[in-house]
Amino acid sequence: MAVASRLAVARVVQPDGGAAGGRKGRQGFAVVGLPAAGRRGRRRGGAVAASPPTEEAAKLTEPLTKEDLVAYLASGCKPKENWRIGTEHEKFGFDVETLRPITYDQISAILNGLSERFEWDKIMEENHVIGLKQGKQNISLEPGGQFELSGAPLETLHQTCAEVNSHLYQVKAVGEELGVGFLGMGFQPKWALTDIPIMPKGRYEIMRNYMPKVGTLGLDMMFRTCTVQVNLDFSSEQDMIRKFRASLALQPIATAIFANSPFKEGKPNGFLSLRSHIWTDTDNNRSGMLPFVFDDTFGFEQYVDYALDVPMYFVYRNKTYIDCTGMSFRDFMAGKLPQVPGELPTLNDWENHLTTIFPEVRLKRYMEMRGADGGPWRRLCALPAFWVGLLYDDESLQSIIDMTSDWTKEEREMLRRKVPVTGLKTPFRDGYVRDLAEDVLQLAKNGLERRGYKEVGFLREVDEVVRTASESIRDEVAAQRGPCVRGVVILIYTDIIYNFGGRWTRWTGSSDCIPIQNPVPNS
Template sequence: MSNPGEADLTPIQSARDLAGWFAAGSKPRDQWRVGTEHEKIGFYRDGFAPPPYEPDGIAALLEGLATKGWERIEDAGKLIGLKRGLASVSLEPGGQFELSGAPVITIQETEAELDDHLRDLRAVAEPLGIGFAGLGFHPTATREAMPWMPKSRYAIMREYMPRVGDMGLDMMLRTATVQANLDFGDEADMVEKLRISLALQPLATALFANSPFREGEATEYRTLRGHVWSRTDPDRTGIPAVAFEDGFGFERFADWVLDVPMYFVMREGRFVDATGTTFRDFMAKGLPKDPAVRATMGDWADHVTTVFTDVRLKRFLEMRGADMGSAAMVSALPAFWVGLLYDDAAQKAAAALVRGWSVAQMQALRADVPMRALDSSIGGLTLREVARDVLAISREGLRARGHGEERFLEPLERIAASGETQADHWLRRNAEWGGEVSRVFEEAAL
């Protein structure tokens, strides 16, 4: 979850303004970029407990990084993020440490950005005895043992989440993801890319499955994180059927988002609880507790960030289905999606591959993947078989770009060939450890 941005106080004149907000993200091909975000699970090397905000924890890490040319972001006097150019560092509710990378042209630039970030982070973390693991769910800590970061918006969400799902607090505190953000050319291009990526997001979830442990025990899940998201908040998660309806586009998506329940609005530098209303009602009536508070375009931009669909449309597309993993897997995610969606022939091939899948089939697949990963099936094929075809398309798409990015797919190609996900690797290692799950921290350290 990102740091709070600059407020846009422009009044909303009509619902068309909201569709126009999305449309403003359209870009010519020569301006398409890829951004990568990843969240890391912190642990003290002595005992593996999650670091608190302070003392000698997350705040100290941010202070250390701030000396390396980052601008401070504060919330009620607490340092909660950093910004440098188009990149930022932010905190998830349980202290998961997130880098939102700058938009770049090639996957090699993503790899270099990750290497630089991890080098700088290790330099400030090691004196504090803190390490970071590339995993999708905290493998040992209970929900109650996790710290809460001092971001005002999280207090509102912490209160709201248990009303709408039984694992929303687990999502906030104990999960970690890697995410890729891609551009679109125009409305038609957005629609095709969104449909392809929603259809294939369960495949990405399976390929990147990396969270088989909970509270020191192996579970029946390859991606516990994927399961948690299915029990977080049905009003704003999953694969929205609206994206596959005839006539879908910016206006139809904006109309759907209008009815997603709100969390908050920001006024005078503080978050105001807006739960209990939708953005549609907010536009018409103001906030229930203060009707004088009227909706602005800044409120809309903030509200869009609280939509947690498997692929989120903002002024770009966010691929949200993957567990955090190794450094190689962090770079593999943007490579996978760029290969599919930034070359015309690859995009058309991917669209043809998923065209016969119904929304019901996709949603059933999404429900099955957390436990079965690549053993799940759709349209008479296992996801392992689908993965081979999709990765071949992605490889051709990367080859056509001419940047030599194909090598970044190799970890995924090995997983598809062997059928062994990162989660399967850890389950095998856990058997070798005699069930001592805490040993995963050092082996998964970044």
């Protein structure tokens, strides 16, 4: 059977319910706006399985080959007129009376409320609602209950920002009635790991048990971080290579611009992006800067070779997640997984496996930009504007390639390690990361101008950050409270909340004086 037809036969829905639409569906687009979001509609009452059982999916008539896996990635190539923009953003839910992280019961009430009022279909795992689906949008839960929207693939940044508005409007409408607020930051600013609830999702139990074996910060990554990601298309293997190299080199620059996680357990933590730092000691077998991307031989096949040897997390069979940690997908293709002896993988298994790899840029049938912290509303619109302006415009993309072509592996790794601490003030060659960021931001603006959709305004939010080398919330706290912050966590929750109303400023917590300690050297 030809590779293309075998791919068609084996194509099944991604498990975990969380990606059908935002991270998977890439054809066409939808305009999502506030008027529709505000409309109270009849309850759909639908539900979909969280993970379609592999045994019920169409099976290959022949075993998968490496060529099939390469062809799967290559099937993402599409002409420029079909390129779309996908945005994913996570946020922390909290009880507005106590500021404590919301429990699964509270999350379940929110999901049921959204389903009832705004016509979302529920995604179920066993008897638990663990997400929602509406068209090509999905709402899913991260391990600690972080609330994630995986947006639809959209044509313009105006549509993307309207989608963000729509989502935040909906969660506000339901959350208000339940006494729940949402916080846009990259790391949980107040609560310890032991305070975070655990979500009833089978794959997360496997990850939770495995993480301490491969790094010291994996559980923090799972339970206490939030990110914003942008998913973009490519036209060919060569286009993918150019975009991969440009975006991977620039991820530390994006981290610096969007850094927003300077607090831990109520105090400054010594980082501008603790979230980014956490990834350096989570699981280095599946994260990092992927130096092989800059090799002359890089292409779809080389990424497949890399992914084949990344240790697996699980195989999904008989409605159960089977722990396969430590084994490789290469072992699986050879029928050597002792957990499922003699069994061979499907493309569904391959697609699942690709979702468990976490480099700074991730390749599926599109590319994910993974370097930014979660943040307030305006930055949710600024991040896709940043990457679209750079990667969807040929002139800006070539300028980035020219700018970064002589950066060494050691320099890229240095930026990856130091930027989480010193941000835009990180020294680089004869200047600072801020100098690079100014140049890159101008290229992004130029690229957006040439697109012709009047999208440059979405970068206004980060213009000031780069111009002044601002350090985001930590600078805002210092500016408002001086050298001593009373109730620093109160300020975080009331100022960085997704602007859901003044009544959510109530808090009678500690008023202890907490000094703001700036780890960034003067420059």
